[in-house]
Every structure is written in C-alpha cells, then in structure tokens.
Amino acid sequence: xxxxxCVKQVPDTWADKKLLxxxxxxxxxxxxxxxxxxxxxxxxxxxxxxxxxxxxVTILTMGPSKSTQTVRKALSMGxxxxxxxxxxxxxxxxxxxxxxxxxxxxxxxxxxxVIFGSETTDAGTGVVPALVAERLGRAQLTLANKVxxxxxxxxxxxxxxSGYDLVEAQLPVVxxxxxxxxxxxxxxxxxIMAAKSKPLTTMSLADLAIEADEVGTAGSTTAVREATxxxxxxxxxxxxxxxxGAAKLAEFLHTRKFx
Amino acid sequence: MAEILVLVExxxxxxxxxxxxxxxxxxxxxxxxxxxxxxxxxxxxxxxKEYGAAKAYVTDAEDIASYVGGAADVLAQxxxxxxxxxxxxxxxxxxxxxxxxxxxxxxxxxxxxxxDIEDGFxxxxxxxxxxxxxxxxxxxxxxxxxxxxxxFEAHAAPAETVREDVTVELTDAVKAAKVxxxxxxxxxxxxxxxEASIIVSGGRGMGSGENFTIVEELADALGGAVGASxxxxxxxxxxHQLQIGQTGKTVSPQLYVAVGISGAIQHRAGMQTSKTIVxxxxxSEAPIFELADFGVVGDLFTVVPALTQEVRTRSPR
Ligand SMILES: Cc1cc2nc3c(=O)[nH]c(=O)nc-3n(C[C@H](O)[C@H](O)[C@H](O)COP(=O)(O)OP(=O)(O)OC[C@H]3O[C@@H](n4cnc5c(N)ncnc54)[C@H](O)[C@@H]3O)c2cc1C
Ligand SMILES: Nc1ncnc2c1ncn2[C@@H]1O[C@H](COP(=O)(O)O)[C@@H](O)[C@H]1O
Numbered sequence: 001x002x003x004x005x006c007v008k009q010v011p012d013t014w015a016d017k018k019l020l021x022x023x024x025x026x027x028x029x030x031x032x033x034x035x036x037x038x039x040x041x042x043x044x045x046x047x048x049x050x051x052x053x054x055x056x057v058t059i060l061t062m063g064p065s066k067s068t069q070t071v072r073k074a075l076s077m078g079x080x081x082x083x084x085x086x087x088x089x090x091x092x093x094x095x096x097x098x099x100x101x102x103x104x105x106x107x108x109x110x111x112x113x114v115i116f117g118s119e120t121t122d123a124g125t126g127v128v129p130a131l132v133a134e135r136l137g138r139a140q141l142t143l144a145n146k147v148x149x150x151x152x153x154x155x156x157x158x159x160x161x162s163g164y165d166l167v168e169a170q171l172p173v174v175x176x177x178x179x180x181x182x183x184x185x186x187x188x189x190x191x192i193m194a195a196k197s198k199p200l201t202t203m204s205l206a207d208l209a210i211e212a213d214e215v216g217t218a219g220s221t222t223a224v225r226e227a228t229x230x231x232x233x234x235x236x237x238x239x240x241x242x243x244x245g246a247a248k249l250a251e252f253l254h255t256r257k258f259x
Numbered sequence: 260m261a262e263i264l265v266l267v268e269x270x271x272x273x274x275x276x277x278x279x280x281x282x283x284x285x286x287x288x289x290x291x292x293x294x295x296x297x298x299x300x301x302x303x304x305x306x307x308k309e310y311g312a313a314k315a316y317v318t319d320a321e322d323i324a325s326y327v328g329g330a331a332d333v334l335a336q337x338x339x340x341x342x343x344x345x346x347x348x349x350x351x352x353x354x355x356x357x358x359x360x361x362x363x364x365x366x367x368x369x370x371x372x373x374x375d376i377e378d379g380f381x382x383x384x385x386x387x388x389x390x391x392x393x394x395x396x397x398x399x400x401x402x403x404x405x406x407x408x409x410x411f412e413a414h415a416a417p418a419e420t421v422r423e424d425v426t427v428e429l430t431d432a433v434k435a436a437k438v439x440x441x442x443x444x445x446x447x448x449x450x451x452x453x454e455a456s457i458i459v460s461g462g463r464g465m466g467s468g469e470n471f472t473i474v475e476e477l478a479d480a481l482g483g484a485v486g487a488s489x490x491x492x493x494x495x496x497x498x499h500q501l502q503i504g505q506t507g508k509t510v511s512p513q514l515y516v517a518v519g520i521s522g523a524i525q526h527r528a529g530m531q532t533s534k535t536i537v538x539x540x541x542x543s544e545a546p547i548f549e550l551a552d553f554g555v556v557g558d559l560f561t562v563v564p565a566l567t568q569e570v571r572t573r574s575p576r
Pocket of ligand 1: 037461462463464465487488489490491502503504505506507508518519520521522523524525526529539540541542545557558559560
C-alpha cells in the first residue's frame with residue numbers, strides 16, 4: 001500500500017506570531033519551525049498501518065526550504081521517502097491553493113491512502129484534508145480518532161459534535177486524524193542516522209504544472225485587510241484564601257450578575 | 260433584499276443555539292434562508308419561523324446525511340441556483356469542512372473563526388489563539404463565513420417560513436464515504452461547550468476523575484457546562500470531547516471558571532476571549548492569574564465546594 005502522510009512546519013506555539021505588514025502573511029522566517037503537532041499523529045498512524053499491512057510511507061510537505069527539518073524528523077520516525085514542494089510563489093497561499101498543490105503532488109505519488117493531521121496550529125482551519133478529498137474525488141474519512149484497515153476496506157470513527165460516526169469506504173481514501181488517535185513515537189538514534197540517507201525529492205510549481213498566479217497571495221480567495229493585537233487582559237483582583245476566598249469570589253460573581 | 264443562506268446545525272431537528280444567532284445576524288445583513296439537511300424538519304420548523312427565516316431549503320432524504328460531504332453537495336447546488344450574497348455556517352470542524360468543499364466547488368473563498376461580520380461581509384476573526392484580531396474579506400465568488408458560537412445574541416423576529424424542497428444528486432466522491440453507524444455519547448444534560456454562557460473547567464489540580472464532581476456541582480449550580488484541560492483529558496479523567504484549548508474546543512462564554520488549571524499558552528488559546536475569567540489555583544504564580552478578572556489563591560478542594568454552596572444560597576435553581 002502506498003501511504004502518504006502530509007506534514008506542515010509551523011512556528012513554535014511559544015513563539016510570538018506576527019503578520020508581516022504589507023503582505024499580511026505570516027512571518028515564517030523569524031519564528032522557530034516545528035512539525036505541526038497533530039501531523040505527528042498522522043505520521044504515526046501511517047507507520048502503524050504500514051507495519052501491519054505492508055507498503056511504503058512517503059512524507060509530503062509544502063513550505064519554504066527550511067521545512068526540510070520537519071521532513072527529516074518524519075523520516076527519522078521511520079517514513080521511507082519524502083516529497084517537498086517549495087516555490088517562492090507559494091507564499092500567502094490560502095486553503096484553496098494549498099489543497100490544489102497537495103492534490104497535484106499526491107497525484108504524482110499514486111497514493112492509496114493519504115493521512116493528514118486534522119488541523120494546523122498556525123491559524124489553520126482544519127479544512128485542507130476535506131478540500132484534498134474534494135479535489136481528488138476520493139472518500140473523505142476526516143476527523144478520525146480511530147482508523148481500521150481491513151484489506152481494501154477502511155473504517156474510521158469520525159468525531160462529530162454529539163459523538164462519532166462510523167464511516168466506511170474502499171481505498172483510495174483521504175484520512176485526517178485528531179489528537180489521541182495514537183501515541184506518536186520519538187525518533188530513535190538509529191532512525192535519525194537512517195533518515196539522512198533517505199530519498200527527499202523537491203518539486204516546484206512548474207513540476208506540478210501549476211501557474212504562479214493560481215496560488216500564493218495572487219491566487220488567494222481571501223484577503224486580510226487589517227490585523228491588530230488583542231489588548232492584554234489582566235489587572236484583575238487576586239485574593240489569597242484565608243477562609244473567605246469563596247465568599248469574595250461569590251460577591252464578585254454577584255456584581256457581574258452571574259449569581 | 261439580498262438572500263443569505265444559513266446552514267442549520269441540528270440534532271434530528273433540535274436546532275442548535277448557534278443557528279439562531281446566525282439567523283439573527285443574517286436578518287441584519289439581508290434576508291435569511293435556512294438550509295436544513297437531514298431528518299427532523301417538522302421539529303425544527305417552528306424555531307426557524309420564530310427566528311425569522313424567510314425561506315427554508317429542506318433536504319430530508321435520509322441518505323444525504325449518511326454520506327460524508329453530502330451537505331456540501333446540497334450547499335454547492337443551492338449557491339449555484341439561489342446565488343445568495345453570502346453563506347453562514349457554524350465554525351464546528353464538520354461545518355467548516357462542509358463550507359470548504361462547497362466553496363471550492365463554487366469558486367468561492369471561505370473564512371473561519373469569525374466573531375463578527377461587518378458591512379460588506381468584512382469578517383472579524385480571532386487568530387493565533389485569540390492573540391490577534393484580523394479583519395478579512397472573501398475576494399472570490401460567494402463569501403462562505405464560518406462563525407463561532409456566542410458571537411451574536413439571538414433575538415426572535417417571527418416570519419412566515421416558505422418551505423422549498425430540494426433534491427440533490429450526490430457526487431460519486433461523496434457516495435464513496437458512507438456513514439454506517441452513528442454513535443451519540445451520553446448526554447450530561449448540561450449545555451454544549453461551544454454554546455454555553457458559563458463554563459467551569461478542571462485541570463490537573465483535580466487529581467482524579469472522581470474529583471470532577473466538584474467542578475460538575477459548581478457548573479450545575481451556575482447552570483453551566485464542564486470543560487477540562489488537556490492534562491485532565493490525557494489522564495483519562497474527563498472525555499477528550501470536552502477539552503478546551505489549541506487542540507480542543509475554542510470557547511468564548513460570558514464566564515469561564517478555571518479550577519486547578521495553570522493557564523498554559525495552549526489552554527489559553529481556547530478560552531482567552533471569554534468575557535469574564537475567574538481562576539482558582541493554589542499557586543499564586545500560575546499564569547492563569549494574568550488573564551483573570553478575579554482570582555483566588557487557595558486549595559480548590561475547599562474553595563470550590565464553598566463557592567458552590569454560596570451560589571446555591573444566592574441563586575437557588
Ligand atoms: C501542541 C500542543 C497542544 C496542546 N493543546 C492543549 C489544549 O488544547 N488544551 C490544553 O488545556 N492544553 C493543551 N496543551 C497542553 C498544555 O501545554 C498544558 O500542558 C496543559 O494545559 C496543562 O494542563 P493543566 O493546567 O490542567 O495542568 P498543570 O499545568 O499541571 O497545572 C495544574 C495547576 O493546578 C494547580 N493545583 C494543583 N492542585 C491544586 C489544588 N489542590 N488547588 C488549587 N490548585 C491546584 C497547580 O498549582 C497548577 O497551576 C497542548 C500542548 C501542546 C504541546
Ligand atoms: N503546507 C502544507 N503541507 C503539507 N500538509 C499540509 C499543509 N497545510 C496543511 N497540511 C495538512 O492539512 C492538515 C490540516 O491543515 P489546515 O487545514 O491548514 O488546518 C494538517 O494537519 C496537515 O496534515
């Protein structure tokens with residue numbers, strides 16, 4: 001089975017995220033990049049399915065050249081190969097453009113099973129997996145917290161607001177996994193060494209036959225007009241409990257009309 | 260007047276509060292048409308009328324709702340036939356996926372995590388865990404706007420809702436992913452997390468799953484919902500569905516009570532836009548106090564039960 005796991009490099013949660021004045025795109029240069037945490041679950045799920053059913057795991061990312069670090073991490077966890085799509089014209093791509101590029105890249109990999117994380121932490125919208133399913137015309141098994149493969153049948157528990165739906169489809173499919181689907185492994189020393197010699201292919205937009213003005217800021221379907229920092233909160237009253245903490249808190253809730 | 264489509268969130272016809280908020284906002288922006296997908300329209304109709312839906316597009320064929328993406332097929336078809344000025348949906352993960360697929364099919368753009376909509380469909384969004392506020396627009400096709408619960412207050416304004424039945428030929432891609440079973444997790448009888456006006460959340464400080472009755476009792480006294488930090492859901496003390504934060508639910512209630520929660524950045528990302536924040540923590544240095552409008556430094560096992568008593572005496576339910 002050809003399994004593709006999609007990972008994105010995102011600024012570390014602790015880093016201050018800033019939009020660049022002018023282009024209103026995320027400043028990716030100044031912040032430290034890490035693998036989007038939920039994508040670790042995607043890589044882990046891909047590896048587990050490979051270990052149980054055979055096949056190969058290819059990592060796919062779209063991002064600036066420094067995303068290679070994130071790709072290497074996924075390779076050191078045990079993936080077999082990687083494809084990185086890098087192009088200056090991709091800066092500022094909206095979800096429509098991102099899904100376009102990923103779908104085209106997945107097309108070159110002849111994937112049976114594509115696994116995504118369910119959301120990115122850098123202002124992600126959690127819709128890229130559904131959009132890729134739409135573009136590829138494949139079954140959308142997203143928001144899964146459990147994935148079961150049985151021959152060419154695949155079943156997932158898809159989280160809904162009230163519980164979950166048990167969804168079934170035949171390969172090829174597109175899956176996204178939520179947190180707690182599994183426990184991502186740490187790269188072993190051996191894995192880190194082995195990753196260095198694993199094949200990493202890079203592609204540009206031209207390689208995927210996509211025009212520069214269809215993606216990036218130029219091809220975006222949305223535009224940010226203005227960004228402002230939320231004024232810091234605080235200045236609240238903090239009391240130390242000496243038997244009357246609850247009463248004081250109740251009085252506060254009363255003044256705010258909650259009780 | 261410009262037609263605004265509102266995708267109805269419901270559970271077998273039991274319409275969710277966020278939909279009433281969206282109908283209310285849609286009345287400001289134009290004329291709301293409800294899009295009702297799945298069984299249960301008979302139950303939903305009176306509420307949709309009460310909140311001013313001028314029209315209701317109804318697809319109650321059982322099979323539409325039993326394929327992942329079926330709702331997107333319906334929405335895309337309606338956008339093409341009705342040519343609305345905008346489409347409003349909730350910002351739940353499932354609703355966002357529906358909006359995204361329908362937007363793609365109609366050459367449109369979508370925006371999510373919206374907390375307000377201004378003239379010209381300019382959307383105000385909270386991004387980066389609420390640290391930044393942006394104003395954005397859709398520049399292509401029909402604006403698909405996914406709005407967070409509690410962004411607007413719902414007001415009734417009764418209208419005669421004209422029902423229009425819609426039939427849709429599902430696409431093959433959608434038919435490929437079939438829902439074979441639907442499992443409802445046990446209902447607590449408490450408000451839903453993303454809709455609640457009051458939320459009481461417990462963290463690692465709770466010490467065990469059993470101890471969560473302490474926050475449940477306070478939540479019940481206040482008429483609120485119960486949430487949890489990731490430390491608590493990771494430990495298996497409370498269901499993951501009720502986790503608040505970056506990788507859990509994003510909430511914006513009138514009142515958020517954090518009990519035994521330190522206030523890590525990933526937790527704050529899911530709750531820092533709450534109108535009033537209150538914290539109870541034994542560590543005076545806990546970062547949650549930086550956000551709090553009122554904080555008590557003390558042992559939750561004494562402060563919270565005493566608070567529950569105070570609440571019960573002051574406002575008995
Ligand atoms: C990518 C990523 C995503 C994450 N997503 C989320 C998320 O969605 N939601 C989330 O919550 N976290 C998330 N986290 C985890 C987050 O970083 C914290 O680890 C977590 O929020 C800590 O939970 P806590 O505050 O309950 O526990 P702790 O940080 O351990 O805090 C417990 C607090 O309880 C207090 N306490 C203990 N006993 C008592 C007592 N008897 N009385 C009063 N106070 C007491 C302590 O003083 C302490 O402040 C994420 C982390 C990462 C890396
Ligand atoms: N640039 C990208 N490269 C590779 N995968 C991506 C990229 N953007 C998003 N994804 C995948 O899509 C998932 C959802 O992302 P998003 O819709 O942006 O929140 C992520 O968890 C990744 O698996």
